[in-house]
Amino acid sequence: MKNTGIYTRIYRVVKRIPKGRVATYGQVASLAGMAGHARQVGYALYALPEGTEIPWHRVINAKGMISSRSEPVSEEKQRLLLEAEGICFNEEKRLRFNRYRWHPGAKKAGLKNPTAIELVCFPD
DNA sequence: GCAATGACGCTCT
DNA sequence: CAGAGCGCCATTG
Numbered sequence: 001m002k003n004t005g006i007y008t009r010i011y012r013v014v015k016r017i018p019k020g021r022v023a024t025y026g027q028v029a030s031l032a033g034m035a036g037h038a039r040q041v042g043y044a045l046y047a048l049p050e051g052t053e054i055p056w057h058r059v060i061n062a063k064g065m066i067s068s069r070s071e072p073v074s075e076e077k078q079r080l081l082l083e084a085e086g087i088c089f090n091e092e093k094r095l096r097f098n099r100y101r102w103h104p105g106a107k108k109a110g111l112k113n114p115t116a117i118e119l120v121c122f123p124d
Numbered sequence: 125g126c127a128a129t130g131a132c133g134c135t136c137t
Numbered sequence: 138c139a140g141a142g143c144g145c146c147a148t149t150g
Contacts, residue, residue: 026134043129060131
C-alpha cells in the first residue's frame, strides 16, 4: 500500500480533530492541502484498518450526516462513537454542526467552547 | 496503461 | 429549499 503521502497528510489532519468535535471531508481535505478533493479524504479513511488510532468517526459529510458506505453496520458504529463523545443527532439524523464544528487553529485562550463532551445533547 | 469506482462538495435548475 | 449533475483524482481491476 505504501503511503502516498496523501494518506499521511489526511490522517494527520484527522488526528488533529479534538475529541467531541467534528469536521467535514472538505474541511479535512482543505487542511491537508487538497482543497476540493474531499473524495480522496473519504477514500483514505476507507482504507483505514479497524483498530486504527485515527478518529475517522469525527469526519462527516457537508450535510452533517454520516456518509453511507459499503457496510451500513459501520455507519451505526460511527454514530455510537460520536455519541460516546457527547455528540448527538437530531431527529433529522443530522449532526449538530454549528455546535460541534471543529475550528482549526482556534486554540487561542479565548476558546470558550468546552470539549463538547460537556455540552452533551444541549437543547436548542 | 485504460476504464470504472468512490466514507464528497459545489453549482445549477 | 430540494433534487440532479458535474468535477475532483487516487486506488483498483
